[in-house]
Every structure is written in C-alpha cells, then in structure tokens.
Amino acid sequence: MGYSAPQEFGELTFVFSAGETRPPEGYHALCSVIPRDGPMTWVKGTGAGSAALAEPREWRKVADSDGVLRGLVPVAPPGYRALSALWSSDRVHGAHDVLRELDGEAFVAQTDLRCVKEEIGGRRYVAVGARCGRGGLEIAETVRPETVPEGTGCLLTPGIATWISYFDGDYEGEDTGDVHVLDVPLKTVARGGPAGPVIAGWDDVPEATAPVVDREVVLPCVAVVDRGRSAQWIVRNSPTYTVRRKRFHTRQAVVDLREEARAGAIGALVPWGVGRAQAEPYRERAGLSVGFEAGVEVEGFGARAVASLGRALGYGSAHSVTALRWERKTVQAPAPGLHLTALYAESHCIEIVRNDPGHTLASGREGLTFNANASFTAPSYPPPAGR
DSSP states (O other): OOBOOOEEETTEEEEEESSOOSOOTTOBBSSSBOOSSSOEEEEEESSTTOOSEEOOSEEEEEEBTTOOEEEEEEEOOTTEEOOOOEEOBTTBOOTTOSEEEETTEEEEOTTTBOEEESEETTEEOEEEOEEEEETTEEEEEEEOOSSOOTTOOEEEOSSBEEEOOOOTTTBOOOOOOSOEEEEEOOEEEEOOOOOOOOOOBTTBOOSBOOOEEEEEEEEEGGGSOOTTSOHHHHHHHOSEEEEEEEEEEEEEEEEEOTTOOSOEEEEEEEEESOOHHHHHHHHHHHOEEEETTTEEEEEOSTTSEEEEOTTTTTOSOSSOOGGGOOEEEEEEEEEOTTSEEEEEEEEEEEEEEEOSTTOOBTTSSOOEEEEEEEEEEOOEESOOTTO
C-alpha cells in the first residue's frame, strides 16, 4: 500500500505505512506489533552515520513452565533504550525474516528491532511510559504515560510495544522495570501577533479584527486523531498535521458618549478560557483536549501518542495554563467623554490542519475559539491626537 514521504523530527526520521509488513530500505522498527487501526512508524537516524539507533546487544529468552520459548527481551547497549520485547513461538523461526505472522498479527522479527539512544545532542528522546493489559492477555502493552512531563515534545509508541514478564509463575520471565516511549521534538514556527482593533468612524466599529496565525506546530500523523480519514489516506496524503493558533480581538461592549462631556466607563462580563461545553465536543471531533488542567494536548491513535502543546503554542506552561482557565470576569476601562469607546477581548482559535494539498481541518469544522489571557483593550473614536 506504500509508504509516506520521510518526515524528520529532530534526530529521528519517520516513514509511516498502513498495511505494509516490511519497512522501506534503511528503516527499522522500535516495536514488536504492527497496529491494525492506525499507521505503523518506521524509523532511522536523521544524519549520515547517525548513532540514534542501535541493535540490542543480546536477547533474553522468556519461556513458559514447559520450557517453550514465548518471547525475547532485547537488552539495549549502554545509553540506549529498548521500547518493546518480541513475542516468539516454538513453531516460528527464521533469523532473516523481517516480519512474521503469529496468531493472525504481524510481528517484527528480532533481526530488525532497534533500540533508541536516550539522549541525542543534549535532548532526551525517550520518556517513561505506562503499561496496560492487552485484550485480557498477560502481555503488557506500553502506552503513553498518564501524566505528561512538562516541556515535552510528542510522546508516542511507533507501533504496539509489548512486554513479557512473570505471570502466575508460568513464565520464567523477568520484571522489565520501567517501560519507555519516544519523546520527539515538535516543529514550531512563531510569527508576529495581531494588530489592535481600530474604530474608523461613529458607525464603523468592527465586531472582530482579522485573525493572524502566530504559532504553528507540526506533529507526526500518529499523534493526531483524524476520524474523517482512513489510515491509508493519511499515510499517502498527510503524514504530518499542523496545530495552529490564530489570535484576534472580539468586541464585547460599546459605549457612545459623543454627546456627554463627562468621562464614563465601559465594562462587560466576559467569559475567559475553555469551558467543558466547548472542549468536550471538539475533543470528540478532533482529538484535541484544551483546558486549564491539560494545557493543550492532542491525543494519538488509540492511546499510543500524545503531544503537549502548551509551550509550543505560546501559553508558557503545558499544565498550569491560566490563559485557558474557564471563568467569567467583569472587566472595565475608562471611556472618555465626547467619544465612542469599544471593549475588545483577545481571542484565540486553535485548529488541527491536514498537511495535504487542501490543508483542510481535521475536525471537519471550525476550530476551538475562546477568549484567552484575560487580555483586553478599549480603543476610542475619535482617536487621541497624534494617532
């Protein structure tokens, strides 16, 4: 079914596929099982002669109580992490097979599984993940951690990572300790913000200013829920997605004092941040979770990826995002006499955009819009002298 174009994320380069059971030349697997419900991620080091990946230095066998080989656990070289063990079987062997079939699912053979370097160029490329049961079996699957480390990039498992350890004394395995996921850097573009609102006349008070995209963050497709497209379409057309933030100003109130010499005030009860009634429908549509507790997160296919975008989108902190705290607050500003004054709040719109030629919205609808930062301005007409 083909592969995506290569996508660089720091020191790792990804190629995605859906339905393929072998990696393209020069690429490797970091996980043992090819997912059925989303793209598979194949990986190589970005630079020539990169040491980002390494073969396991040895494989530990995991056998059941009858001595039947059930799995192989990779032992990573110093400074590297293995992200997945490998299931095995007494029926299946073949050291040169890249992939093999076991119980109807595709598994990567040990000759192609690689370990990833923990730190490259001063940046960590792995993070501690979490485990969950897999279909009621005793095989533990690695998923993204429940708590995303602050300041992280994109956490993902490039496939389905499974581990075999003790089970009721039947398997002679080992406790694998912490399990790990990839932590790859986000591609971020920052631009200038919007111009302030301008009142051009007594009857020319704009409801909103033109939106300006001031931040864009590019993510691998496996970190985005796109329910409107199949995995095959995504691999061919949009192997990356862009989360973008638009900033603009929206009018909240108007006070006309053109016939009043005495100064007054302008005020409004303004909703700030993201309420549950806004956030939940958008989360269902686009997989984007926005709110004070979460910061800004994009969920991945299943539970295998997450990106914390708070910092990358300019909110300062991924988990204590006061700009996104939902509240209603009265704001006031002076309104000079003999003038018309309007009160504007700074508003944001966050969208997930496919990186296909059409750059359509992944949610199928308008992005999530809210008033942010508790920031407001109150321009007047006529403008002050000198403006």
